[in-house]
């Protein structure tokens with residue numbers, strides 16, 4: 001195998017490793033995370049003269065999540081909305097960074113396997129008695 005091709009593989013591994021380091025740094029910088037989905041629901045209060053009687057009802061925002069096979073629902077106070085949105089978004093971002101790390105690691109591994117095969121095959125070619133058909 002030509003040195004040019006081997007150097008290209010090595011460069012690709014280094015580049016992917018650099019990228020992996022960046023993603024890992026971003027992951028490790030994560031602070032507040034919250035699992036769950038936020039949704040607005042409407043409920044009627046039941047008061048006879050309330051406007052909600054003929055409409056959809058009063059809007060409430062709630063967050064639901066599950067943990068250890070148990071489901072939870074909590075009402076989110078109005079003044080907490082932007083915080084809840086931020087930390088649930090942080091969680092989704094964290095998960096996406098983890099997926100990205102996994103992909104990068106798989107690509108690095110693939111190139112390392114390739115490099116290993118090339119180096120072994122090149123080394124075998126140095127000695128007549130180690131030649132194989134490939």
Ligand SMILES: [Zn+2]
Nearest residue numbers: 044045050052
């Ligand atoms: Zn009402």
